[in-house]
Amino acid sequence: GxxxxxxxxxxxxxxxxxxxxxxxxSDSASNYFxxxxxxxxxxxxxxxxxxxxxxxxxxxRIAVTLxxxxxxxxxxxxxxxxxxxxxxxxxxxxxxxxxxxxxGTHLIIQP
Amino acid sequence: GAVVSQHPSWVxxxxxxxxxxxxxxxxxxxxxxxxYRQFPKQSLMLMATSNEGSKATYEQGVEKDKFLINHASLTxxxxxxxxxxxxxxxxxxxxxxxGAGATGELFFGEGSRLTVL
Numbered sequence: 630g631x632x633x634x635x636x637x638x639x640x641x642x643x644x645x646x647x648x649x650x651x652x653x654x655s656d657s658a659s660n661y662f663x664x665x666x667x668x669x670x671x672x673x674x675x676x677x678x679x680x681x682x683x684x685x686x687x688x689x690r691i692a693v694t695l696x697x698x699x700x701x702x703x704x705x706x707x708x709x710x711x712x713x714x715x716x717x718x719x720x721x722x723x724x725x726x727x728x729x730x731x732x733g734t735h736l737i738i739q740p
Numbered sequence: 741g742a743v744v745s746q747h748p749s750w751v752x753x754x755x756x757x758x759x760x761x762x763x764x765x766x767x768x769x770x771x772x773x774x775x776y777r778q779f780p781k782q783s784l785m786l787m788a789t790s791n792e793g794s795k796a797t798y799e800q801g802v803e804k805d806k807f808l809i810n811h812a813s814l815t816x817x818x819x820x821x822x823x824x825x826x827x828x829x830x831x832x833x834x835x836x837x838x839g840a841g842a843t844g845e846l847f848f849g850e851g852s853r854l855t856v857l
Contacts, residue, residue: 661845670853672850678844722844724844729786730785731783733783
Protein backbone atom coordinates (compact mmCIF):
# COMPACT_ATOMS: atom_id res chain seq x y z
CA GLY A 630 0.00 0.00 0.00
CA UNK A 631 0.84 3.66 0.02
CA UNK A 632 3.29 5.12 2.51
CA UNK A 633 3.55 8.86 3.07
CA UNK A 634 6.40 10.53 4.92
CA UNK A 635 6.08 14.13 6.09
CA UNK A 636 8.70 16.56 7.39
CA UNK A 637 9.23 18.41 9.58
CA UNK A 638 7.03 17.34 12.47
CA UNK A 639 7.23 20.83 13.97
CA UNK A 640 7.97 24.08 12.17
CA UNK A 641 8.28 27.46 13.84
CA UNK A 642 8.55 30.57 11.67
CA UNK A 643 8.35 34.31 12.25
CA UNK A 644 5.16 36.00 11.20
CA UNK A 645 5.55 37.22 7.65
CA UNK A 646 8.12 34.59 6.71
CA UNK A 647 7.49 31.59 4.48
CA UNK A 648 6.88 28.02 5.60
CA UNK A 649 7.60 24.88 3.59
CA UNK A 650 6.42 21.38 4.44
CA UNK A 651 7.59 18.39 2.44
CA UNK A 652 6.12 14.96 1.79
CA UNK A 653 7.18 11.87 -0.08
CA UNK A 654 5.03 8.98 -1.19
CA SER A 655 5.75 5.44 -2.32
CA ASP A 656 2.95 4.32 -4.64
CA SER A 657 3.45 5.53 -8.20
CA ALA A 658 -0.25 4.85 -8.84
CA SER A 659 -1.28 7.69 -6.51
CA ASN A 660 -2.55 10.61 -8.54
CA TYR A 661 -4.15 12.93 -6.01
CA PHE A 662 -2.25 14.90 -3.38
CA UNK A 663 -4.25 17.09 -1.00
CA UNK A 664 -3.12 19.18 1.93
CA UNK A 665 -5.30 19.56 5.00
CA UNK A 666 -5.22 22.02 7.87
CA UNK A 667 -6.53 20.75 11.18
CA UNK A 668 -7.22 22.82 14.26
CA UNK A 669 -7.47 21.18 17.63
CA UNK A 670 -10.55 18.99 17.97
CA UNK A 671 -11.86 19.78 14.52
CA UNK A 672 -12.11 17.99 11.22
CA UNK A 673 -9.35 18.39 8.62
CA UNK A 674 -10.02 21.21 6.17
CA UNK A 675 -8.79 20.92 2.60
CA UNK A 676 -6.61 23.93 1.79
CA UNK A 677 -5.17 22.96 -1.56
CA UNK A 678 -4.74 19.88 -3.71
CA UNK A 679 -2.88 18.86 -6.81
CA UNK A 680 -3.30 16.08 -9.30
CA UNK A 681 -0.57 14.17 -11.06
CA UNK A 682 -0.96 15.93 -14.38
CA UNK A 683 0.09 19.26 -12.85
CA UNK A 684 3.46 20.31 -11.43
CA UNK A 685 2.41 23.35 -9.43
CA UNK A 686 -0.73 24.99 -8.17
CA UNK A 687 -1.18 28.28 -6.34
CA UNK A 688 -4.01 29.83 -4.40
CA UNK A 689 -3.15 33.25 -2.95
CA ARG A 690 -0.52 32.66 -0.22
CA ILE A 691 -0.58 28.90 -0.57
CA ALA A 692 1.13 26.83 -3.26
CA VAL A 693 1.83 23.16 -3.79
CA THR A 694 4.48 21.62 -6.02
CA LEU A 695 4.64 18.03 -7.21
CA UNK A 696 7.56 16.05 -8.57
CA UNK A 697 6.16 12.74 -9.79
CA UNK A 698 9.52 11.37 -10.82
CA UNK A 699 10.94 11.83 -7.35
CA UNK A 700 7.59 11.09 -5.68
CA UNK A 701 7.56 14.16 -3.54
CA UNK A 702 5.32 17.16 -3.08
CA UNK A 703 5.54 20.27 -0.96
CA UNK A 704 3.33 22.90 0.60
CA UNK A 705 4.48 26.52 0.54
CA UNK A 706 2.86 29.21 2.64
CA UNK A 707 4.07 32.75 2.10
CA UNK A 708 3.58 35.82 4.29
CA UNK A 709 2.55 33.66 7.22
CA UNK A 710 -0.02 34.98 9.67
CA UNK A 711 -0.93 33.93 13.22
CA UNK A 712 -4.09 32.21 11.96
CA UNK A 713 -1.91 29.88 9.90
CA UNK A 714 -0.86 28.17 13.14
CA UNK A 715 -2.30 24.63 13.04
CA UNK A 716 -1.39 21.07 12.19
CA UNK A 717 -0.99 20.41 8.47
CA UNK A 718 -1.33 16.97 6.89
CA UNK A 719 -0.35 15.88 3.44
CA UNK A 720 -2.02 12.88 1.86
CA UNK A 721 -1.70 10.74 -1.23
CA UNK A 722 -4.15 8.50 -3.04
CA UNK A 723 -6.81 8.88 -5.65
CA UNK A 724 -8.16 5.40 -6.12
CA UNK A 725 -10.61 3.18 -4.31
CA UNK A 726 -8.33 2.90 -1.28
CA UNK A 727 -8.97 6.42 -0.08
CA UNK A 728 -6.14 8.60 1.18
CA UNK A 729 -3.02 7.82 3.17
CA UNK A 730 -1.95 10.65 5.44
CA UNK A 731 1.44 11.88 6.54
CA UNK A 732 2.10 12.22 10.26
CA GLY A 733 1.45 15.91 10.31
CA THR A 734 3.40 19.12 10.83
CA HIS A 735 2.67 21.42 13.73
CA LEU A 736 3.17 24.90 12.28
CA ILE A 737 3.79 27.64 14.81
CA ILE A 738 3.77 31.24 13.71
CA GLN A 739 5.80 33.41 16.08
CA PRO A 740 4.55 37.00 16.43
CA GLY B 741 -20.05 21.49 -1.85
CA ALA B 742 -20.62 18.00 -0.53
CA VAL B 743 -21.53 17.81 3.15
CA VAL B 744 -20.80 14.94 5.50
CA SER B 745 -22.40 15.02 8.92
CA GLN B 746 -21.29 12.93 11.86
CA HIS B 747 -23.04 12.28 15.15
CA PRO B 748 -22.44 12.40 18.06
CA SER B 749 -19.62 14.94 18.34
CA TRP B 750 -18.75 13.87 21.85
CA VAL B 751 -19.52 10.69 23.73
CA UNK B 752 -18.43 9.44 27.12
CA UNK B 753 -19.20 5.87 28.05
CA UNK B 754 -18.32 3.29 30.64
CA UNK B 755 -15.89 0.51 29.92
CA UNK B 756 -17.65 -2.53 28.47
CA UNK B 757 -20.48 -0.66 26.80
CA UNK B 758 -21.03 -0.16 23.08
CA UNK B 759 -21.15 3.14 21.24
CA UNK B 760 -22.59 3.86 17.80
CA UNK B 761 -21.35 6.69 15.60
CA UNK B 762 -23.32 7.78 12.54
CA UNK B 763 -21.97 9.30 9.36
CA UNK B 764 -24.34 10.79 6.82
CA UNK B 765 -23.81 12.27 3.38
CA UNK B 766 -26.36 15.09 3.28
CA UNK B 767 -26.44 16.19 -0.34
CA UNK B 768 -24.91 13.34 -2.26
CA UNK B 769 -24.90 9.57 -2.36
CA UNK B 770 -21.87 7.80 -0.97
CA UNK B 771 -21.33 4.22 -2.06
CA UNK B 772 -18.07 4.29 -0.14
CA UNK B 773 -17.18 5.85 3.18
CA UNK B 774 -13.86 5.75 4.98
CA UNK B 775 -13.51 5.55 8.74
CA TYR B 776 -10.39 7.05 10.30
CA ARG B 777 -9.15 7.12 13.87
CA GLN B 778 -6.92 9.83 15.27
CA PHE B 779 -5.16 9.57 18.63
CA PRO B 780 -3.98 12.78 20.32
CA LYS B 781 -1.14 14.48 18.45
CA GLN B 782 -1.12 11.78 15.81
CA SER B 783 -2.21 11.45 12.22
CA LEU B 784 -5.40 10.04 10.77
CA MET B 785 -5.19 6.30 10.40
CA LEU B 786 -7.58 4.47 8.12
CA MET B 787 -9.53 1.84 10.03
CA ALA B 788 -11.90 0.52 7.42
CA THR B 789 -13.64 1.18 4.15
CA SER B 790 -17.41 0.99 4.27
CA ASN B 791 -19.21 -0.14 1.13
CA GLU B 792 -22.94 0.25 0.63
CA GLY B 793 -24.65 -3.12 0.49
CA SER B 794 -21.57 -5.19 1.18
CA LYS B 795 -19.10 -5.98 3.92
CA ALA B 796 -16.62 -3.41 5.07
CA THR B 797 -12.93 -3.81 4.35
CA TYR B 798 -10.75 -3.51 7.44
CA GLU B 799 -7.14 -2.39 7.62
CA GLN B 800 -4.57 -4.69 9.11
CA GLY B 801 -4.69 -4.69 12.88
CA VAL B 802 -8.25 -3.41 13.16
CA GLU B 803 -10.60 -5.93 14.79
CA LYS B 804 -13.72 -6.28 12.68
CA ASP B 805 -15.67 -7.86 15.52
CA LYS B 806 -14.90 -4.91 17.77
CA PHE B 807 -15.51 -2.14 15.26
CA LEU B 808 -18.74 -3.03 13.50
CA ILE B 809 -19.49 -1.11 10.35
CA ASN B 810 -22.86 -1.00 8.63
CA HIS B 811 -23.50 0.84 5.38
CA ALA B 812 -27.13 0.04 4.76
CA SER B 813 -28.00 2.99 2.56
CA LEU B 814 -26.29 5.37 0.15
CA THR B 815 -26.33 8.16 2.71
CA UNK B 816 -25.59 6.46 6.02
CA UNK B 817 -22.71 4.48 7.46
CA UNK B 818 -22.41 3.57 11.12
CA UNK B 819 -19.46 2.54 13.25
CA UNK B 820 -20.19 0.68 16.47
CA UNK B 821 -17.42 0.30 19.00
CA UNK B 822 -18.37 -2.80 20.94
CA UNK B 823 -17.26 -3.52 24.49
CA UNK B 824 -15.34 -0.26 24.56
CA UNK B 825 -12.23 0.06 26.71
CA UNK B 826 -10.17 3.10 27.69
CA UNK B 827 -7.63 2.39 24.94
CA UNK B 828 -10.43 2.89 22.40
CA UNK B 829 -10.69 6.53 23.46
CA UNK B 830 -9.92 8.49 20.34
CA UNK B 831 -11.23 10.88 17.68
CA UNK B 832 -13.17 8.91 15.08
CA UNK B 833 -13.84 10.63 11.78
CA UNK B 834 -15.60 9.50 8.64
CA UNK B 835 -15.14 10.72 5.12
CA UNK B 836 -16.65 10.14 1.71
CA UNK B 837 -15.82 10.88 -1.90
CA UNK B 838 -18.32 13.41 -3.25
CA GLY B 839 -20.06 11.23 -5.77
CA ALA B 840 -19.35 9.65 -9.13
CA GLY B 841 -16.62 11.14 -11.24
CA ALA B 842 -14.56 12.59 -8.41
CA THR B 843 -11.11 11.14 -8.05
CA GLY B 844 -9.51 11.02 -4.66
CA GLU B 845 -11.14 14.05 -3.04
CA LEU B 846 -12.71 13.36 0.35
CA PHE B 847 -15.12 15.29 2.49
CA PHE B 848 -14.88 14.76 6.21
CA GLY B 849 -17.49 14.60 8.91
CA GLU B 850 -17.08 16.71 12.02
CA GLY B 851 -15.56 13.82 13.94
CA SER B 852 -16.64 12.05 17.12
CA ARG B 853 -14.54 12.20 20.25
CA LEU B 854 -14.97 9.04 22.27
CA THR B 855 -13.89 8.87 25.88
CA VAL B 856 -14.16 5.51 27.60
CA LEU B 857 -14.01 5.65 31.38
